[in-house]
Amino acid sequence: MNIQLLIFLTALTTVFAVCPTNWSAHNDRCFFLSKDNETLAGALKLCQAIGSQYGRTASLATVDDVATQKFLENPVKQSGYHGFYIGLTDIVEEDTFVWISSGKTATYTNWGTIQPNNRYGNENCVVFRNEPGYVMTWTDDPCTDLNNYICEMATPLYKSKKLVSLQIIINQPSKMNIQLLIFLAALTTVFAACPAHWSGHRDKCYFFSRDNETFSDALILCEMLGAQYRRPASIATIDSANTQKYLANLIRHSGSNAYYIGVNDIVNEGEFVWISSGQNATYLNWGPDQPNNRWGNENCVVIRNDPGQGFDMTWTDDPCTDLNTYICEMPAAEIHIPILG
Template identity: 25%
Template sequence: MIGTKCVSILFLVLLTFLEANAQLSKRFFRKDYTYLITTEAFYKIHTVHRTWAEAKQRCEMEGASLFYAETDDEANDVISWWNQTQPFYWVYVGISDLLAQEVYETIDGRPVLDVYSNWGPGEPNNAGGVEDCVILRRDGTLNDDRCDKKYPFICKKSLNTLQWNNECDMPNQDYVYNDALGRCYKFHTDPKNWTEAITYCSAEQSYLAIINSQVEDDYLVKLTEDAKKDGVSGLSLIGAVYLGFHNVDGTGWKTIKGTPLEDTGYPKWGNQQPDGGTNETCGSMFYTGQLNDVSCHHKMFYICEHDIKNLSGAIDERFNQLIE
């Protein structure tokens, strides 16, 4: 006869087993990525052409990496999906000889011979002595090419590297949830100009922060105060952080969502601000919380904001979806 204690232990073991297996069905990374069950990874074909360095950076901005096939099977599966969805004849992959001529390695330092390395006939040939980056053709062959050419590319996120920020319903672990506001925020200490800041926030499925209340302003002031800002290089202006409002088109101050600033709930400018006229058309916040106009080209800190849409069901509907 099995005792009550043993039954409880067996129940806990079974529950743990079921929960572990349920985790295997959690295959959501981002809405713009496709999960391939055969490779247990997420992929996105970027249709906007970029240089090799820009492609690598964009993938990293999205929490992924510039794709290279690790095996013949992965190459075949990704190429099959690519041929079904996009017309491009080649894409950049995460392989180059930028560190040492003719020493081809992946972006994470693996020798090309240790991964998929089906070179085309006569390749790599370093034509003209300027071909240091690698493309993958839709026929499955690799070719070296110039890194400054602009091509489409594929980003990849492996399932086994995926972590989930449950409070913010997103993969980015560095966003912090504020219970009073019901939103998540990230203070970026890598200085960017205003347009670049918008781009980085968007790549993280967020937007340049918009203040809608005194409570939110107080929180952003505290977030700014707590951020590690000392010793950061690349800053061209200190004392303020970029936010999501502007007067770029000269029709009045509005948020990046098109709402007039006076309708946001927090149109509190600093003393004698805005004062820059047509020379200062981007929005920022003084470290003390008041709004400030600033030239858009300055390299500054910035804050991204992430909305949690229908949090009660968001994870169940997307992240826990079963892949047949």
């Protein structure tokens, strides 16, 4: 008697498409060079939006080998522009540069002279430059600088699927064989609770930024960082005194005195809603005379560590366009994904 273990695999039939008008093809990717200037977060959001118009996933460009670098040099030169964001940052850990689209640490780089230098302590995003002193080389720049940008999306379109079965035949079943089958069936991949440079509290991971962003750009960057770990992320929710106390302790040792959190009254004045859940805030920790909507446009919330001004880990409502550091949040619970099932 044979025991047959059937593993069903999905084989994808691919059809390669031509890149759309105004996109340039290289290997299996299409590239688009913008004419407008954006912050890194704004550029990332627009790349994603443009890709969705073609039913494809797009991001800021990954330049991960010499061939891609050389290919892009010609359209960059022809564009007449001097600086393009590419999808590389060291937002999480200084000098560890990670590709936005894959979450992988860069192994190929093309730095210009004395780069990266983090000159002002906030240069966490990478720009592909073509100007005197930086001819087709890279620099690290503040993520809030306004630059052109290069989008990237895949060229193949997946048209059809077919199932292929693979048979593993085990002759003369024994206790060992049965144990092997049980092991294979139970095999899982387990994700760690919190990555490096994220702090764990209960079932959440928190990341404290070093760069200053508007509220909307902070939200985009939190989502970007979470995607690198294949988890949903947003600006932090502080919905209990316990979470407030935990984060306040970390803020005291952070070096920044103002962080965006994910509550706002953008829709209805005075009705504060958590951006990650859409639920009205029931726990609040306002500072003196807050919220006051002082200039009529203070719709986002900042947790402040400024005792001299009367704000000792308390909250203020601020304009959403102010540049502040921010706290990201994503799930910390272990995720078990069966390899065979």
